[in-house]
Every structure is written in C-alpha cells, then in structure tokens.
Amino acid sequence: MGVIKRDAVPVRDFLGGLFIALGGMLWLLAACLQLWDPILLSGFIVSMASDVLLLAGALVLALGLHGSRGVAGSSAAGKIALIIFGAASLVIDIENSIGASLPFQPGAFSIALVINQGSVVVFAVAAVVAAIAVVRAHELSRPAEAAFCVAAAIYVAGVLLSLFGSIAIEQAIIALRVQVIALPAAMVLFGLATLFQSKRKYAERGQ
Numbered sequence: 001m002g003v004i005k006r007d008a009v010p011v012r013d014f015l016g017g018l019f020i021a022l023g024g025m026l027w028l029l030a031a032c033l034q035l036w037d038p039i040l041l042s043g044f045i046v047s048m049a050s051d052v053l054l055l056a057g058a059l060v061l062a063l064g065l066h067g068s069r070g071v072a073g074s075s076a077a078g079k080i081a082l083i084i085f086g087a088a089s090l091v092i093d094i095e096n097s098i099g100a101s102l103p104f105q106p107g108a109f110s111i112a113l114v115i116n117q118g119s120v121v122v123f124a125v126a127a128v129v130a131a132i133a134v135v136r137a138h139e140l141s142r143p144a145e146a147a148f149c150v151a152a153a154i155y156v157a158g159v160l161l162s163l164f165g166s167i168a169i170e171q172a173i174i175a176l177r178v179q180v181i182a183l184p185a186a187m188v189l190f191g192l193a194t195l196f197q198s199k200r201k202y203a204e205r206g207q
Helices: 008-036 041-063 076-086 088-101 106-137 142-164 168-204
Strands: none
Touching (some): 008 041, 008 168, 041 168, 076 088, 076 106, 088 106
C-alpha cells in the first residue's frame, strides 16, 4: 500500500469541492443563457465547461489523491457510481447535441429517446449507489454528505417525474425546473460544503 501524503485528503476535498462548486455555478449560468436565447452558442459552451468541471470533481472525490481514499471509501461500486453520476450532464448534453444535429426520422427519434431514457435511469441508479457509499464511508462532513444526498435525491426525483409523471405538460415543466435550478444549486452547496471541510482539515493540522 502506498504512502498517503499528509495533505492528500484536504487537497482532495479542496480540488473536488472547487470543481463541483464551479461546475454547479456554470450550470446555472448556462441554464440562464439557454433560456434567454436557445440559439446562442455561449450557453452550450458554458454548459460543456460545467460538465467537464463536474466530471473532474467527481473523479477527484471518487479516486482520491496521492493514495488517499476517495469519499466513497473502499467501495468500488461507490467509486464507479460517483464517477458515472459525475459524467451524467456531459453524456446527456452530448446525446442532445447529436440528436439535434440529425435529420428528424420517426425511427431514429424513437431509438434516441430510448437511449436517453436508459441513460438517465443508469445515472439515477448511480446517484443512489454513490449517495449510500458516501454516507457509509464517513469521509465527508455531515453537511457535505447531506448536500450530496439532496443532490442525488433531486436528480432521481427529476428522472421519475420525467419518466412516470401522469400529466405531460406539468411533469415536463417540473422536471425542467428540477434539472436547471434545484440540481445545480444542490451541487453548488455540495461543492462549497466540501471546500469548507478542506479548510477545517487544514486548520486541524495547524496549517
């Protein structure tokens, strides 16, 4: 087993929290830009930057740094699930971009819809598995754990509303609000809570 550097855990929390917080903020900004003018390329660029930051944060927190454990502890399933959940926005944005660029054909549209729905179900399952692993590992502070669980619950709720809602228009509006407002806001809170944890750990070590 490799030697864990003294500052590995605080740095893991600092970088992971920073990436997640920035990714969530850019997610909110991208949502505002796209709602203001869906044609603008700036909204897509900001959204992709947010996706990359969220995935980077998930990778840092899941895998750890310099031999430190990730926030999912020793659970391989938890680590994989956290990375998959972190990649959700990137994969969905890529799917949507590919779908929008293809000519409309009923058969192709049906296939794309099945792929999209299958993806969000996988991401929802990953969110639940990751949340359970994070809580069981006790690598994060209680506020950070709670914020992540809230984010996972919001994502799962959005998926359930979009797939199984009974009123099409109302479910679409609610799911949209969940995805573009509540979820990125929860990710910002999770990132900030993890950042604060890294600061506290540095203070405890006399730095």
